[in-house]
Amino acid sequence: MGNPIGIVDWVEKDGIMDDLLNQEAILTTHPMDQGFEAEVMKICSDKDIFVLKVWNKNSKPDVSLQYRLLNVLFERGLSVSKPMGWGINPHGEKVLLTTFDGMPVLEVDEKKMTVIANILSEIHKVHVKEIGNIHLLKSDFIDYFFPGVGEYYDINNALISLVQITQIKQERIIHGDFHLRNILEKNNRYTVIDWTNGQLGDPRYDFAWSLILIKIYVSERYAYVFRSAYLLENHVQQKDLEAFEALACLRWILLNRSGGTPKGPNIIERVKSLITKNPFLKEFEFTI
Known part of the structure; x- marks a missing residue:
């Protein structure tokens, strides 16, 4: 051609x-x-x-x-x-x-999950002052990550409640959609791709979104490894982590209703379990 x-x-x-x-x-x-x-x-x-x-x-x-x-x-x-x-x-x-930096990570083990967590940690350590005259987007959190949420009363109600008690900070570089299909593997080297959502945001949300996706699509076991490795380098209070995990769950539910989430066995059951276990979501009722 x-x-x-x-x-x-x-x-x-x-x-x-x-x-x-x-x-x-x-x-x-x-x-x-x-x-x-x-x-x-x-x-x-x-x-x-x-x-x-x-x-x-x-x-x-x-x-x-x-x-x-x-x-x-x-x-x-x-x-x-x-x-x-x-x-x-x-x-x-x-x-x-x-x-070209390889193919998406399809299989994981504890070592891989630790390396991937450390990669996310290194991204979050980059301060805006270190990127020179690049003016990254600082978007409205709800408008950017929850477009059209007003059409769904149950999600919107829980979202507004959570945002009111969560102090979202937009002072670090975040990827915005850090998950295994956006991580390539080649010769034992890992590369993060798809920076469409790269912006100034809150690393706690960026981490929570990744963690929730691992819990939903991989396993609780590897989510624990990912979580432990990241928190060794980044202090996040338990209450804050639970709140941001709740926000990540709400985003997944919203995307699922528009057909924007991968399907698979036991996925809905896992999401329902996450909602039930989360102290910020268990009192709400959602249609998934």
Whole structure:
């Protein structure tokens, strides 16, 4: 199909991009698993493999911000893909080219869960002053993470109650959707991808969202390992953790109603169990 990146008007690019643009005859493309927001494809040269992400769906993120944020985090040695360039294709769609860093983590053990927890911890330790002139989004918590929640009285009622007693702080970099499918594994190295939701936020929520997803889709056992490893480096009071886990549960319920959550055996039962055990949610009634 010729050079799949040659048709892009590159706004910012790495020096390696010029070499790729001259390799029209030897670049091949291979489709990858698609997300809800963008089309993703693997691009192979005779020496390297890259990933091209095309936002051709409803989501319209600030791709230039993602490119610059990834640059800063990569240069700081954090576990992120190296960004090669961003631009606009002939259809007016924004695209981002990064290194290819493996496949999503499909199987876990205690060692992996500990490493992954430490990666999240390192992300949360980066202070906004360390990223220079990059102006990260500081969004309204409810509007961003709970869009359309007003249509659901049960979720909205519990959400408002929780937000009123939880002091949400927006002073650290958060990923916004840190889960196993957004963590790639290659040669025992792990890389965090999909920074569409990267912003200034509360690390306690970012951690709680990850923890809840592990409890729902993996197991309580590995959630405990993940939790223990993270809390060794980050102090979170038990009451705060329970409150943010409650918020994460509410977000999952909201996403589930719109069909935005993976399905599987015993998933609903696990969620109901989490609600029953959480002191901030057990008195509410939800339709899941």
